[in-house]
């Protein structure tokens with residue numbers, strides 16, 4: 001059976017949230033956000049090898065947190081870059097050194113700042129990705145009406161045609177590796193936009209409204225409410 005991988009990018013500074021520590025190290029439901037994210041992959045049936053991309057300055061902090069929270073999920077750490085693109089690229093370079101990488105391997109790329117991802121969604125994504133669907137992207141539709149343009153000039157668009165993209169994004173290894181060989185562009189805001197240059201075969205799989213990205217301070221409060229709700233049903 002071939003080995004699959006996930007690159008969890010967590011080398012950002014969290015400038016929109018602010019504070020002394022990057023958001024992925026802040027606590028949610030009594031442990032650092034990033035630990036929730038890794039736990040979801042470890043609990044999935046896909047059970048990918050986890051490559052965690054951290055800013056080099058945060059290596060020591062992460063080690064301390066793992067000891068403090070008795071966190072033992074197996075993972076390998078590599079250093080991040082100055083942009084999300086560069087951090088993913090470093091994660092790919094790390095995987096390229098693995099003897100377990102093969103043509104059949106699937107590589108997911110996930111934001112460390114999305115701790116609410118479900119193991120069910122992770123498994124759906126890994127099992128949908130194959131040679132015929134080499135790029136599988138979770139996405140949800142807008143519950144708001146959508147307009148395109150600027151403040152002065154804008155027009156309504158059919159919201160059925162608009163998809164809000166999430167992570168983890170799943171790729172056959174050779175496609176992702178080749179896509180990340182191209183130079184970085186400003187419009188590369190996710191991995192689908194990088195892969196799009198090589199392939200227009202991007203499949204959208206229904207994502208999950210709860211799979212929110214912690215971006216602003218209020219997102220932590222929303223995520224905590226979701227955790228509380230989940231625990232009430234356990």
Ligand SMILES: Nc1ccn([C@@H]2O[C@H](COP(=O)(O)OP(=O)(O)OP(=O)(O)O)[C@@H](O)[C@H]2O)c(=O)n1
Pocket residue numbers: 009010011012013014015016017022024053080081082083084087088110111112113114213214215
């Ligand atoms: N140089 C970077 C920038 C971002 N990321 C990661 O990419 C994910 C999505 O990025 P975002 O939510 O924008 O995080 P930040 O860049 O940290 O936030 P901000 O844009 O507010 O500074 C995060 O898990 C973040 O840690 C990364 O690994 N390396």
Ligand SMILES: C[C@](O)(CO)[C@H](O)COP(=O)(O)O
Pocket residue numbers: 084111164165166167189190191213215
């Ligand atoms: C990758 C991503 O989460 C997909 O929605 C998103 O593009 C990241 O954007 P950010 O501005 O780097 O948070």
